[in-house]
Amino acid sequence: MKCSAGRKVFKDFLKCEYSEENILFWLACEDLKRESNPEVVEEKARLIYEDFISILSPKEVSLDSRVREIINNKMVEPTSHTFDEAQLQIYTLMHRDSYPRFVNSQMYRKLAQLPVPNRKGSIA
Template sequence: MASDRAQIRRRLSRMDSASRSPRLCWRGPNTCCFCTCLTVRNEDNDDCSRRASTISMLESLQKHEESLTVRNEDNDDCSRRASTISMLESLQKHEESLTVRNEDNDDCSRRASTISMLESLQKHEERGSLSLEEVTAWSQSFHQLLKNPTGRNILMEFLQSEHSDENILFWLACEELKREDHIANIAEIAKSIYLDYISILSPKEVSIDASVRETIDKNMAMPTADMFDEAQVQIYVLMQRDSYPRFLNSPIYKSLLQNITASANALDSQL
C-alpha cells in the first residue's frame, strides 16, 4: 500500500509539473494555428504601415509637383505678359514713328501742292487770262466756277491737294460723254467712266446712292449719253456743299483774289 501511494504521488507530481509547464503544439514549434495567425497579422500590419507611408509620400510629392507646376505656369504667364507688353510698346513706338513720318510727308505734300498751285496761278496772272470780275464771280456761284476753264483747273488742283479730285474728274467725264454723238464712242466712254468712278473696285470710286448705282449697272447693257446724269447731279451737289466752301476759304483762292485786286487797283491808279 505504501508503495502504491508513493507511485500515485509521483504520478500526481508529474501531472502537476506537466500542467504548470508551457505546452507546445503537437505540430512542432512555430506551427500552431494561433501562432501562425499572429505572424500573419503582424506581417499585414507591417504591409499596411508601409503602404500608408508610401501613399503619404506620393501625396506629398504630388502636392509638391502641383505647387511647382503652378509656379511654372505663373512664371510662364509673367514671361508671356512681359513679352506682350514689350511687343506692344515696340509697336506703339513704331506707329508713332510712322505717324510722325506720315505727318511730315503730308505737310511736305501740302506745301508742294500749294507751291505748285501758286506757280500755276502766277502763270495765269502773267498771261492776263484772269480778270477781277471772273475771280470775284467764282465766289458768288459754284456754277460760274465750273463754267470757267481756268476756274475748273484751279479747283481741280485744290481738290488734288485734298485727295478728292475724283469728283470733278467724274463730273467732267460726264460732260464729255454728253457731247458725244457716235454710239460706239458713247459705249466706250461709258465703260471707261464706269470702271474709273462707279465700280466698287476702283480706287477713285465716287460716293453715290445705292439706287443710282443699281440703275447704272442695269443701263450698262445699253449705254446712253445721259446714263450718268443722276450720279453727276449728286456729285455736283456734294462738291458745292463740301468742297466749294473750303476752296473759297483756302489760301490759294484768297491769294489769287488779293493779287488780282492789287493788279486791278494798280491799273486804275495809272489811268
C-alpha cells in the same frame, strides 16, 4: 464750273484734299454728253464706269445705292446720259462740301487777292 481756268484751280484744290476724282468724274460725264457716235458713247461710258463707279476703282466716287442701281441698269445699253443722276449727286456734293472749303482756302484767297484771316478770325 463754266470757266476752264477756274475748274483747273478747283481741281488742284481737290487734289490737295484727295477728292480730285469728283471733278474728274464730272468732266468725264460732260465729255460723254457731247458724244453722238453710239459706239464711242458705249466705250466712254464703260471707261467712266471702270474709272469712277466700280467698287474696285481707286478713283471711285461716293454715290448712294439708288444711283448705283440706276447706273448698273443703264449700263446694259449706255447712252450719253447714263450718268446724269450720278453727275448731279457729285456736283451737289462738291457744291455743298468741297466748294465752300475751296472759297475759304488760302489758295482761293491768293488767287482772288483777298486778305487772309489771321488765326483769331480777323483779317490781317
